[in-house]
Amino acid sequence: MTVQVDVVIVGGGVIGVSAAYALCQEQKALHVLLLEARTIANASSSSAGDSRMFRCMYSREYFGRMKLAALRDWQLLEEAAGVGLLKRHGxxxxxxxxxxxxxxxxxxxxxxxxxxxxxxxxxxxxxxxxxxxxxxxxxxxxxxxxxGAGSVHANQAISAMARLAQQRGLEIREGEEVASIRRLQSGKMRVRTKKGSVIHAAKVVVAAGPWTNELLRPLGVQLDLxxxxxxxxxxxxxxxxxxxxxxxxxxxxxxxxxxxxxxxxxxxxxxxxxxxxxxxxxxxxxxxxxxxxxxxxxxxxxxxxxxxxxxxxxxxxxxxxxxxxxxxxxxxxxTRDGFFVLDRIPGMPEVSVFAGGSGRAFKFAPLLGRCLADLTLDRRPCFDVSPLRMQRSSVWLESNAQP
Ligand SMILES: Cc1cc2nc3c(=O)[nH]c(=O)nc-3n(C[C@H](O)[C@H](O)[C@H](O)COP(=O)(O)OP(=O)(O)OC[C@H]3O[C@@H](n4cnc5c(N)ncnc54)[C@H](O)[C@@H]3O)c2cc1C
Structure with a gap:
């Protein structure tokens, strides 16, 4: 049976869960379905573990500014969840x-x-x-x-976002590995899973960490990761x-x-x-x-x-x-330049992608999730993500079809 939803999120690491959390905060109730091949923040994902550093100390000021913006999101999340997620031990x-x-x-x-x-x-x-x-x-x-730097309780933060989003209607399916994502002639996206589920969605968010290229291949895109x-x-x-x-x-x-x-x-x-x-x-x-x-x-x-x-x-x-x-x-x-990828696929605005966390994305996750939600809802992202565009020379492979 084919299921119809508004948004499918592929990947239940910190970024997929943050995007789900942001989408479920929207005024308009959206049917958001998160598909995770294993379990949320499983041991083979990049998000596994109990702590992650946060800091402004970057050589590139862009990341320092991003961290300051993300800090506000973390504080709001702490308030909403009623738990302390940040430890400020410098x-x-x-x-x-x-x-x-x-x-x-x-x-x-x-x-x-x-x-x-x-x-x-x-x-x-x-x-x-x-x-x-x-x-x-x-x-x-x-x-x-x-x-002012410190660390985030990583697994607690992911659980808090997943729980709050589920309270606002998020559907999470664990053990559901996505086999393919395709755009239909109708303009809808069709997501098939290895268990045989077929889902039609207006929009898809790919947040599959190191598995990104496997998911983008049927869409004719490969990134230099x-x-x-x-x-x-x-x-x-x-x-x-x-x-x-x-x-x-x-x-x-x-x-x-x-x-x-x-x-x-x-x-x-x-x-x-x-x-x-x-x-x-x-x-x-x-x-x-x-x-x-x-x-x-x-x-x-x-x-x-x-x-x-x-x-x-x-x-x-x-x-x-x-x-x-x-x-x-x-x-x-x-990525080769240390900047993430956060963008819609050129020529395919139905699919937003986060990739290339480059060992540093966790501390920004709620902000990155909001930016993904903005792109998914055809809005200008709440933070300048132009340095994270997909079609930049350090990431976009020449072998990709021209959009
Ligand atoms: C050891 C370590 C230490 C780190 N330290 C820090 C730090 O101190 N500070 C910091 O800010 N960042 C740090 N990072 C980086 C940060 O943790 C990552 O950038 C971030 O967790 C990436 O999250 P993600 O959601 O993009 O990917 P992932 O966490 O890898 O999530 C991707 C998910 O997609 C799922 N998936 C894949 N394919 C499919 C499919 N076909 N169908 C369905 N689901 C699928 C996977 O199972 C996985 O759960 C660290 C990373 C590591 C590994």
């Missing part, structure tokens, strides 16, 4: 000032953005860093501390220092010959056990760690990368030398 960016620009920026450029935007921050040199936190910062190392396998896990923390660690992000030199990408991060320790979430923010440039399709993704932690992470913690922090409790590998969907 964030320290530190490292060798000579590192240069990396995928996540650099200490001097983040500092310049903070100055230009007038955001409260402190600039600290190695000695000050070592006095304030249990660090082993070396001479020449500098840091910027953003006290690379899927990175990134390692993260939990490190044992010296219980005596548990209260002393900040949330941190470290910029070190990339050592390509050894696979060490030099970018590491950590969250403040857990309140219930002596562990802290830590991770590597890089994937070596080879087929084991960077792929084009999730069919080729390697889920097993690599012992060399794990040993880099352990060595980094031991060499840079006091009391983080007892090894890792667990390590996992998750996908980042990377």
């Amino acid at each position: 964030l320290l960016f530190y490292g060798d000032v000579e590192t240069g620009e990396t995928v996540q920026g650099s200490v001097p450029d983040a500092h310049r953005t903070m100055q230009r935007m007038g955001i409260p921050h402190e600039y600290l040199h190695a000695e000050q860093l070592n006095c304030r936190w249990p660090m082993r910062a070396k001479q020449g190392c500098e840091g910027v501390y953003e006290p 690379e899927i990175w396998a990134v390692h993260w896990g939990h490190a044992w923390v010296d219980p005596g220092r548990r209260e002393q660690y900040p949330q941190w992000y470290s910029f070190g030199r990339e050592r390509p010959a050894t696979w060490d990408g030099g970018l590491y991060y950590g969250f403040p320790p857990d309140s219930t056990e002596p562990v802290a979430k830590v991770g590597c923010d890089f994937a070596p440039d080879c087929r084991q760690f960077r792929v084009k399709s999730m069919a080729d993704f390697h889920w097993e932690p690599d012992p060399v990368i794990v040993s880099f992470l352990e060595a980094f913690l031991r060499d840079n922090w006091l009391g983080l030398d007892s090894g890792l409790r667990d390590v996992r590998v998750s996908p980042y969907t990377m």
Whole structure:
């Protein structure tokens, strides 16, 4: 039997759920159906996990402004859900000032953005860093501390948005993998699932993270996206220092010959056990760690990368030398310029797409969801998403049919 709805959302990661939440806030009641192949924010998605950093410290001011706008959405969501979703424990960016620009920026450029935007921050040199936190910062190392930064309770935020949207009519079907999306001659979109469901919708939102290209293929569009396998896990923390660690992000030199990408991060320790979430923010440039399709993704932690992470913690922090409790590998969907894709398919305004979260989209999710809802409802997005257009040279493949 064919089902008719107003909007189908494909993908129940943070972006699909945020778009659903925004669409269900509309005055006009819409029938919104979210199809998720596995479960909401499942373990293989990029949204899995209990925490995500938020910060203004970006080399590109665009993301700093986006974070300020998204902060308002997070606060409104907290009020609507009646739960605290943000923890404002600050964030320290530190490292060798000579590192240069990396995928996540650099200490001097983040500092310049903070100055230009007038955001409260402190600039600290190695000695000050070592006095304030249990660090082993070396001479020449500098840091910027953003006290207003913090982290989001990731899975709680997704659950809150899904619950509130369901209260306003959102239908969620888990275990329903979309097999194809096509435009019919009538102008309606037809979505088929692997279980055999057929849905007709006026509009479709594709929020399928690293699976985006599989879904866009029947629509004749492919994007230049690379899927990175990134390692993260939990490190044992010296219980005596548990209260002393900040949330941190470290910029070190990339050592390509050894696979060490030099970018590491950590969250403040857990309140219930002596562990802290830590991770590597890089994937070596080879087929084991960077792929084009999730069919080729390697889920097993690599012992060399794990040993880099352990060595980094031991060499840079006091009391983080007892090894890792667990390590996992998750996908980042990377664009070549680090900007996301948030746009309607050129020549096919019925389909809006978010892709290329580039390891940083979570903190902006409710705002990105609102922008997707605006595009879906043929409105101008509430935030300037022109840098995120699909048909830009770093993302749009020449092999795509001209719209
Ligand atoms: C380890 C890690 C740490 C990160 N840290 C941060 C951070 O500190 N701060 C920050 O802002 N961002 C961070 N990010 C990035 C952020 O989490 C991602 O950009 C964001 O979660 C992407 O969400 P998404 O909804 O686009 O994709 P996903 O979460 O991958 O969701 C896509 C969903 O689509 C579903 N799907 C796929 N194909 C189909 C289909 N055919 N039919 C139906 N459903 C389908 C999948 O099952 C999946 O649930 C991090 C990411 C990772 C992996």
